[in-house]
Amino acid sequence: MKRGWKITITIVACIAALLLVIRFVGSPIAKLVIENNSEAWIGRQVSIGSLSVSVLTGRVHIKDLHVTDEGDTTEFVGWQDLSVSISLPRLIGKHVYLRHIHLTDFNVNIWSDGSRFNFSDLPQRFSSDDSTAVQDTTPSAWRISLNDIRLYEGNFAYDDKSRAQHWQFEHLHLVVPGLQFGAGQTDAGLRFDLPDDAGTVILRGAYNMQSNMYSLIADLHNIDLHTFMPLAQDYLATEGLDGMLGAHLVAHGILDDVTGVEMQGNINIDGLDIRDKDRKSVAEVDRIDVGIKRIALKDMTLDFDSVVIDSMALNITRDKQGNTISRLLSPEKKELPQATDTTATATEEESATQSSFTGKSPSLNIGMFALRNSNVNYTDKTLFSKFNYRIRALSATAKDLTLDGQNHILLNASLPKGGSMMLNLRGSLNIMKKDSRIVAMLRNVQLEDLSPWTEYMFAYPVKKGTLSLTSDNSLQKGQIDGLQKIEIFDLHLGRKQNRLDAELKNIPLKSAVALMTDVNGKILLEVPVVGDLKEPKFSLGKVIGLAIGNLILKATAAPFVAMAQAHNINAGDLSQMSINLMQPDLGLEQYQKLDLIAQMMHEQDDLSLKMTQQFNLKHAIEEQALFNIKREYYKHSNSDAIGSLTLLDIEKIQKIANTDPQFRQYADPLLPKRGTLTARAVEYYTQDSLESQVLRQAEIRNRILTRYMTKQQDIREKRITITTDSRDNLMSYKGQERYEVTSEMKDEE
Numbered sequence: 001m002k003r004g005w006k007i008t009i010t011i012v013a014c015i016a017a018l019l020l021v022i023r024f025v026g027s028p029i030a031k032l033v034i035e036n037n038s039e040a041w042i043g044r045q046v047s048i049g050s051l052s053v054s055v056l057t058g059r060v061h062i063k064d065l066h067v068t069d070e071g072d073t074t075e076f077v078g079w080q081d082l083s084v085s086i087s088l089p090r091l092i093g094k095h096v097y098l099r100h101i102h103l104t105d106f107n108v109n110i111w112s113d114g115s116r117f118n119f120s121d122l123p124q125r126f127s128s129d130d131s132t133a134v135q136d137t138t139p140s141a142w143r144i145s146l147n148d149i150r151l152y153e154g155n156f157a158y159d160d161k162s163r164a165q166h167w168q169f170e171h172l173h174l175v176v177p178g179l180q181f182g183a184g185q186t187d188a189g190l191r192f193d194l195p196d197d198a199g200t201v202i203l204r205g206a207y208n209m210q211s212n213m214y215s216l217i218a219d220l221h222n223i224d225l226h227t228f229m230p231l232a233q234d235y236l237a238t239e240g241l242d243g244m245l246g247a248h249l250v251a252h253g254i255l256d257d258v259t260g261v262e263m264q265g266n267i268n269i270d271g272l273d274i275r276d277k278d279r280k281s282v283a284e285v286d287r288i289d290v291g292i293k294r295i296a297l298k299d300m301t302l303d304f305d306s307v308v309i310d311s312m313a314l315n316i317t318r319d320k321q322g323n324t325i326s327r328l329l330s331p332e333k334k335e336l337p338q339a340t341d342t343t344a345t346a347t348e349e350e351s352a353t354q355s356s357f358t359g360k361s362p363s364l365n366i367g368m369f370a371l372r373n374s375n376v377n378y379t380d381k382t383l384f385s386k387f388n389y390r391i392r393a394l395s396a397t398a399k400d401l402t403l404d405g406q407n408h409i410l411l412n413a414s415l416p417k418g419g420s421m422m423l424n425l426r427g428s429l430n431i432m433k434k435d436s437r438i439v440a441m442l443r444n445v446q447l448e449d450l451s452p453w454t455e456y457m458f459a460y461p462v463k464k465g466t467l468s469l470t471s472d473n474s475l476q477k478g479q480i481d482g483l484q485k486i487e488i489f490d491l492h493l494g495r496k497q498n499r500l501d502a503e504l505k506n507i508p509l510k511s512a513v514a515l516m517t518d519v520n521g522k523i524l525l526e527v528p529v530v531g532d533l534k535e536p537k538f539s540l541g542k543v544i545g546l547a548i549g550n551l552i553l554k555a556t557a558a559p560f561v562a563m564a565q566a567h568n569i570n571a572g573d574l575s576q577m578s579i580n581l582m583q584p585d586l587g588l589e590q591y592q593k594l595d596l597i598a599q600m601m602h603e604q605d606d607l608s609l610k611m612t613q614q615f616n617l618k619h620a621i622e623e624q625a626l627f628n629i630k631r632e633y634y635k636h637s638n639s640d641a642i643g644s645l646t647l648l649d650i651e652k653i654q655k656i657a658n659t660d661p662q663f664r665q666y667a668d669p670l671l672p673k674r675g676t677l678t679a680r681a682v683e684y685y686t687q688d689s690l691e692s693q694v695l696r697q698a699e700i701r702n703r704i705l706t707r708y709m710t711k712q713q714d715i716r717e718k719r720i721t722i723t724t725d726s727r728d729n730l731m732s733y734k735g736q737e738r739y740e741v742t743s744e745m746k747d748e749e
Helices: 002-025 027-042 122-126 131-136 225-232 324-328 341-358 447-458 509-516 540-557 559-566 588-603 617-637 647-654 661-667 677-685 687-712 727-732
Strands: 046-054 059-068 075-086 095-112 143-160 165-181 185-193 200-208 213-224 240-254 262-275 281-296 301-319 363-380 387-402 407-415 419-427 435-446 462-476 479-493 522-532 576-578 607-614 720-724 738-745
Touching: 027 046, 213 225, 225 240, 240 281, 281 324, 301 324, 387 447, 407 435, 435 447, 447 462, 447 479, 479 509, 509 522, 576 588, 588 607, 588 687, 607 687, 617 647, 617 661, 617 677, 617 687, 617 727, 677 687, 687 720
Parallel strands: 095 143, 301 363, 607 720
Antiparallel strands: 046 059, 059 075, 075 095, 143 165, 165 185, 185 200, 200 213, 213 240, 240 262, 262 281, 281 301, 363 387, 387 407, 407 419, 419 435, 435 462, 462 479, 479 522, 576 738, 607 738
8 A cells, every 4th residue: 555655656746846847947858858768767658749837827738648558559548638737835845736637638548468457567667665765755744635637528448358348438528626635534526427428427435544444435327237238248148238327335445455345325227128149138127226235245245225126027038058048147258368477476366365255155135125017928949839928917025035044935926818826935045955945826827828838748739728736845955845736627638739749748638638527627636746956957847747647647547546536436446346256246336336437438438448357266266166065055054045046145155164063064074085174175176177167157247247337337338348367367366356447548639
């Protein structure tokens, strides 16, 4: 800091000495002296059109001055006319007092190559290793007063060669009432208008030389955001930035600590419009208001009183390369040139300074956040048909919003044709590392508008239908575990588009819709969603689509179960029907299931029935052998049991215990002497005879079922297939005796 003051005081003293030289040597000679020695003094060529001095009034008038870059002929600084008035007597009291500084047609050309500026050598030229000189020119020894500073028709150009960016400001008008530098407080005021009516900047500053502390107040009025295009392109892939910026900012800190600056104030932006590389609008906002409570770079604190976004419009287009938002936030990275050896130390110091505070995680707090009256226009070009969806009246509110803390965010929006959306988030916004719960609800969504998505997933367009959804999701450190409850009403699908290579084109969607629709035209689904959000290929839409696909497959695999559930019928498990191997006919429970199945087949003309009789043949032979010997005992003991046995007779026979003394007294003399009762009975009736009897009984059961369904339930015979499983399968079967009930359903195409 002392070095900077030394340079300033030295330059001012040189001005005073120059005035004296000019006075006694003469203006023409002084002009030649300056031009001939400028390169030795400042390393640059200086040319002066004319120079005049009045010692009596302390006025200096320099016209047509031009200063080149170091070792170059391009202009660094120049002006058409400079008028300076200085009070020479006050120099005796170590008070540099300039009454006025007026410049006309002033030009400054600054450039940087990423490692240095074209003025980087000047501080070194004015520096000195003489510690005594520094002591003699400390700020406490001098006072400086600069008054009535005016710049007319100023031009400023800045070239950032490392980023290939050029900033040009023309017709600048600058008015500074005064700058005061002394032993204590220093105050300064500055006002200038940006060219082409691009806004006004008013700066007021205060600096205390003893404490080295400063404060700066900046008021920005109607600043055209297009001015900041080169800077914005470092962070956004944009070719258009419009809007008007206003701000009242107060910054304070210590000059020795660049990162210690703190800031308060407010910022507002009107008419923001950000356009992409194709100059198409991506984001438009009528008004943004930001109240800054405290921003501190050193501890990475971002504390806002409020952030209010009013009337935002987002235009999001998704294609196979990404979407407009991701592309906007991914500008092309430019390689910076390597720093030279002369700046290596400075670069290392800068890196060390940055790492001292940028390594910290930012602390964000927004006292009140509000998004009002906004819209999102979403277009998806990755589907087979163009999908466009507009969300209107989008609003969101939150209080004490933080990155890692507990938040409560409410979001509401209107969807096309009377639909609505609500989202409620409780927990952390950092869903990859913290826990959150998100509950979302959709109501009265018109499925016809989502037809391109159903085409993409299932190859079916939607002609009609409404959807309501409740989505409850827990997110724990990047893992999602959720349940989606879906209610669909009056769904009508169009003809299947076989030409489309849909994700789940083989799923019989139309048949499943018919199966899952209840008598009121409603479908109820519960879809679980589980996955890792950190997985690059994770897609919430695809996970939900696959889960729905699995539900549809289950419905079509067991259509009678799906229909029973849709009709709210407590029919048990319609995928199977138990049988009694010793009964050729069925019981009441079985006939009730057959009635339900027949009812559903009448409602679905394209539904076919297949019933396959399954049992373990070895066990059935053993059971048949025992039944046969018990039947003989039953007839012997009941002289009235003649002819065909009734169901009541069969039940009585099956209740006879193997250990019944009277039964054993009858059976033991008839059966072979060795082995268990079952083995003796099988040997008595022979294996082959028993197997034929069992299979004959099974065939009788099949005929009874077929006759019941075709004659009594009036189902066309070609829609029914009732068989017994193959002998090999019967030998290896291990389940309960049953009919396996399946179906086939040909989807309309």
